[in-house]
Each structure stands twice: as structure tokens, then as C-alpha cells.
Amino acid sequence: MTQGLHTEHTFEAEIEAHLRAHGYEPAFSHDFDRDLALFPQLVVDFVKTTQPKTWEKLEAILKDNLDALFIKEVCKVMDQRGSLEALRHGFKFYGQKVQLAYFKPGHQKNPDLWTLYGQNRLSVVRQLRYDPSNDNELDLVLCLNGVPVVTCELKNAMTGQKVGHAKQQYKTDRNPKAPLFVFKSRALVHFAVDSDEAWMTTQLEGVKTW
Numbered sequence: 001m002t003q004g005l006h007t008e009h010t011f012e013a014e015i016e017a018h019l020r021a022h023g024y025e026p027a028f029s030h031d032f033d034r035d036l037a038l039f040p041q042l043v044v045d046f047v048k049t050t051q052p053k054t055w056e057k058l059e060a061i062l063k064d065n066l067d068a069l070f071i072k073e074v075c076k077v078m079d080q081r082g083s084l085e086a087l088r089h090g091f092k093f094y095g096q097k098v099q100l101a102y103f104k105p106g107h108q109k110n111p112d113l114w115t116l117y118g119q120n121r122l123s124v125v126r127q128l129r130y131d132p133s134n135d136n137e138l139d140l141v142l143c144l145n146g147v148p149v150v151t152c153e154l155k156n157a158m159t160g161q162k163v164g165h166a167k168q169q170y171k172t173d174r175n176p177k178a179p180l181f182v183f184k185s186r187a188l189v190h191f192a193v194d195s196d197e198a199w200m201t202t203q204l205e206g207v208k209t210w
Contacts, residue, residue, distance in 0.1 A: 008139075008154055008155060008156045008159060008161060010156070011154055011155075011156045011195060012126060012139055012140060012154050015140060015152075015154070016124050016126055016140070019122075019124045019142075020124065023122055024122045024123060024124045024142070025121060025122065025123050025124070026123070026124060026125075027039060027042065027123035027124065027125045027143060028125065029125060029127060029128050029129045029137075032125070032128060032129070032130065034129065034130055034131060034132040034178075034179070034180075035132050035179060036071065036075050036179065037130070037148065037178075037179035037180040037182075037185075037186040037187075038071075038074070038075070038143075038146055038147050038148060038186065039123070039143060039146035039147075039148075040067070040071045040146065041146070042121060042123065042143070042145060042146025043071060043074060043100070043145060043146035043147065044067050044070065044071065044146075045121075045146075046100070046101075046119075046120075046121055046145040046146060047070070047098060047099075047100070049119060050099070050102070050116055050119050051098065051099065054096045054097070054098060057096055058070070058093065058094055058096055061094055062094070070093065070098075073091070073093050074086070074100070077091045078147075078185055078186065079182075079185050082184040082185065083147055083149070083184065083185060083186055083187075083188060084184070084188055086100055086147075087100050087101040087144060087145075087147060087149075088101070088103065100145055100147065101120055101144055101145050101147075102116040102117045102119065102120055103117065104117055105117060120144060120145060121144075121145050121146070122142070122143070122144060123142070123143040123144075123146070124140065124141075124142055124143075125140070125141040125142075125143065126139065126140055127139065128140075128141045130178060130180045131175055131178040131180075132178070132179070133175070133178075134175075136173065136174070136175075138151050138152070138153065138174075139152055139153050139154040140152040140154060141187070147186070148180060148186055148187045149187060149188050149189070150187065150188070150189055150190075150191065151180070151181075151187050151189075151190045151191070152190075152191045152192075152193055153166035153169050153170060153190075153191070153192050153193070154166065154193050154194070155192075155193070155194040155195075156194065156195055157194045157195045157196050158195065161194070162194050162196075162197075163192050163193065163194040163196070163197040163198070163199055166192035166193060166194065166199075167192040167199055167209075169192075170190060170192060170201070170204060170209055171204075171206060171207050171209045172206075172207065174204060176203075176204035176205055176206055176209075181204045183202070183203045183204075188202060189201070189202050190202070190204060
């Protein structure tokens with residue numbers, strides 16, 4: 001049996017492979033804006049694809065400035081109202097209603113709603129460099145249409161690293177003031193996971209995190 005079979009890297013790869021087999025697409029750290037704590041191009045691409053008429057109207061007003069101004073507004077809305085609220089309900093931008101995601105319809109009456117729901121883009125990112133002030137990496141981050149919603153620190157118990165090590169990593173090595181970790185503003189939940197257990201929190205508060 002090879003030594004690498006039970007490494008943290010292998011555990012990480014197995015989770016990614018499972019997610020990709022169930023509809024997730026790969027995203028990459030170099031496309032992540034650490035200051036804004038999102039994937040700007042993925043956000044823009046989702047809106048362009050699912051709301052082309054809305055985007056055309058905005059383009060007629062803002063011309064070449066649209067992408068930058070739109071992302072600035074997305075960040076403002078999430079900072080003020082929270083990322084979950086922004087994803088669920090969207091927002092008005094220059095008189096146009098914009099949706100950042102489409103949630104599963106509660107009925108079968110409108111097939112168009114199901115089509116839009118199917119156009120959500122789920123992304124998995126490995127080794128995300130997230131902090132503007134350093135090159136620290138998160139093992140795994142899950143995104144919805146370019147907005148990070150879940151972060152994970154992974155440990156493989158078979159290498160002697162257990163879930164407690166992942167919890168400690170969040171408490172001592174992860175800056176809670178980094179844009180990605182600001183409570184409610186970006187990522188909504190943080191998981192410490194090993195091959196036997198999973199723990200979660202919705203707010204990082206340094207050593208006070210529980």
C-alpha cells in the first residue's frame with residue numbers, strides 16, 4: 001500500500017471528485033479577488049447568461065463600466081444585507097432587478113423557474129488563497145455563482161491529524177477579519193472535517209470560535 005493513499009491531499013481530492021461527479025465545476029485561486037472575497041467573472045457570467053435582457057439594459061446605460069460597477073454594487077449589497085439575503089432575493093441596480101441565484105421552485109407549475117434553477121453554477125476550489133494580507137490557503141471552498149458560501153479545513157485521521165487540528169487552525173491561523181470570513185457578508189458556514197467527524201460554525205472569532 002502506497003504511503004500517499006491516506007494523505008490529507010488524497011482526502012481533499014476524493015471530496016473534490018465526488019462533488020464534480022455531482023455537478024460542481026472546478027474554480028481556481030488565481031481567479032479569486034481576495035479584497036472582494038468572490039469570483040467576479042463567475043458572478044458576471046451568471047447574470048449575463050440567466051438575465052440577458054436585464055444585462056443589455058444595464059449595458060446601454062453603463063457601457064464599458066458595467067462589469068466593475070456591477071461587482072462593486074454586489075459587494076455593497078452583501079456587506080450591508082448579507083450574502084444569504086443577496087443570494088435569495090437579489091437587488092435593484094439602476095432600476096433593474098438582478099438575481100444572484102435561483103432557488104429550487106416549490107412546485108412544478110412553471111418550467112421556466114426550473115430552467116433557471118438548473119443554470120446555477122456550483123464551484124469547488126482547492127487551496128484557495130483568500131487573505132489580502134498573506135498567502136494562507138484554505139483546503140476547500142464551495143461557491144454558488146461565484147459567491148463563496150462554504151469553507152472547509154480537512155484532516156485525515158489516518159495521518160494523525162484529526163478534526164481538532166482543523167478547529168484549532170480556524171481559531172489561530174485564520175484571520176476572522178479577512179473579507180471572506182466577515183460574519184454573514186461572504187462565506188456562511190465553516191467546516192472542520194476529518195475522515196470520522198465534521199464540526200461547523202457560522203462565525204469565526206479567533207480563539208473564541210466555537
